[in-house]
Amino acid sequence: MIYHILVPLSTQFGLFNVFRYITFRSIAAFITALVISILFGPRVIRYLTELKCGQYIHEDVTAHQCKAGTPTMGGLLIALALCLATLLWSDLTNGYVWLTLFVFLGFGAVGFYDDYLKVVKKKNKGLSAKDKFLIQTAVSFVATGILLINPEYTTSLSVPFFKNFQPDLGFFYLPFAMLVVVGASNAVNLTDGLDGLAIGPTVVAAAMFALFVYVAGHTQIAKYLQVTSVPGVGEVTIFCASMAGAGLGFLWFNAYPAQVFMGDVGSLSLGGALGFIAVLVKQELLLMIVGGLFVAETLSVILQVGYFKFSGGKRIFRMAPLHHHFELKGIPESKIIIRFWILSILLALVALGTLKLR
Template sequence: MFYWLYTQMAAEGHVPFLNLLKYLTFRTGMALFTAQLVVILMGSRFIRWMQAKQGKGQPIRADGIERHIVEKAGTPTMGGVMILAGLIVGTLLWADLSNIYVWVVLFVTASYGVLGFTDDYAKVTKQTTAGVSSRVRLVLELAVALAAVAVLILYGARTAESPDLNTSLAFPIFKHFLLDLGWLYLLFGALVIVGAANAVNFTDGLDGLATVPVMIAAAAFGLIAYLVGNYLFANYLQLHFVPGVGEVAVFCGAIIGAGLGFLWYNAPPAKIFMGDTGSLALGGALGAVAVATKHEIVLAIVGGLFVLETLSVMIQVASFKLTGRRVFRMAPIHHHFEKLGWSESTVVIRFWIVAVMLALLGLATLKLR
């Protein structure tokens, strides 16, 4: 909205101060600040309202960590509503709303937030850890992702150097190599988004565990979006230039701000959980940003912690079905370390450190070309 004011007034010289709005870095910083402020201001009242509405709060797995059943019982969920409020307000106020990439990532984020909210609502009202059918949820997630990727393929920006960029897969390290998947990219991109959403959902199991790695990944992809969307930087680093995608950096700034605001209330001991409302939305957001910036493979590196959590669940399920034995004491893997005797804070902080290392590794691929 404010960028529209700049185009209408500052360009004509009426309000020179509005010239600040032409700078992407300024608007990204303001989106971060705005999102954080919105979440913090609504936090206490929203939490009290959720406590009154939810009563017993989020159901805790009966086969989970024993102390969680006692310590976390009664804690309300659906805190993702706070995150979405801050993220959406921050983006709408400071991003260029004529940019197709902004609307695509917002569409995925909001849609997945609604799906997650429906799942959380079912769990709370039925007081069970089983919400909406996983099959139904997966079909809906895939439908949203397919629609988003289709829009990017049809209406995403193209360049003379890479006319097939919208349907191509770029590889880190390799300078100019692109693998044109044609319309198969529609399915590939959708799987990236769905996979990212569910990977963050698996990670959200301890206070603050998913929030900070999401912010770290958002910071990394905010930088990637800024560089890829700038012709000079993209050319210098020998990245594939994607015109207009730099505006997604504002969205990434809003993710960081909303995460910081939520962490104020989610820090141990958590006053509220983000629930599937937050985890699905944030994961879907990261997946959509990766597809928009043409850095899908880099997402697997930057978000390697989420990949590890997902693999631990897949390995556990496969092993138990095939051999009747479990590889981990409990999956996802963060619970495995708790079973080994690590305190919750130790698991969370060490996973944060791993997330930082993986993000730096992912960013290093930008120069190794």
């Protein structure tokens, strides 16, 4: 919105020319989202408390029973800050921005309804896993399908560390891309089990993908670094910056001990958006490095459930997802969170290294 108001004035006032630059507007979007989150955070928390949107704690997680009743659905604060900042600073004629917002809000709607059933209607199971998966699949199908309509959009797969190995998935790219989006959404959701545990790595991933989106959208830089160029996608850098800013602002209140939880409305939307952005810039496999922590948490659940069924009741971990395993080993919650954050930063640096190690 600001872009469309001020950029036309740059012909008369040279100072406004700065608003043409994605880098400047990304910084502005980051600050805007951060400020909105911090300013509106107390009001949102107070409102959620008045609505009695208290978090239900599973009886098996005995260490967290003291957190029962902490307001959840704080992802609404993230959505407010992220969407406002993106709409204020983006070029709203860019289709990639609207597609990314569609995925973010679509997955957020699934999470919101799930949270609504659990904390307002007091149905502890919320939306069934089948219904949740079907809606997520539908949203990802529409978004990735629209991408593939563009004849310039390639179905080749970029493989980190290999510049000349780009297999073309052809028809199979659509289900693969949908799997990336839905998988990323649920991976972040599984990670959201400790105060600030999910939002910290999400901020790191958003910041890292802001860089990759900018590179993919800049033809000359993309050519120099030998990454797939996606003309016009650079505008999504502003969305990534908004996500990082909104996430940091939310962390202000979600840090241990948390005043609010993001709920499914936050985790599903953030994960889905990250997955779609990875598809958008042809860095689907890189997401497994940047979001390695989310991958590890998801694999711990898959391995635990699979081994439990195969062995007739035995377990690999004391409890899954992985963060609960470390909790039951006696490691303090705050220490687990900080260590996982450190790991996510290290993984992001590894991902950054793929730009040159090819």
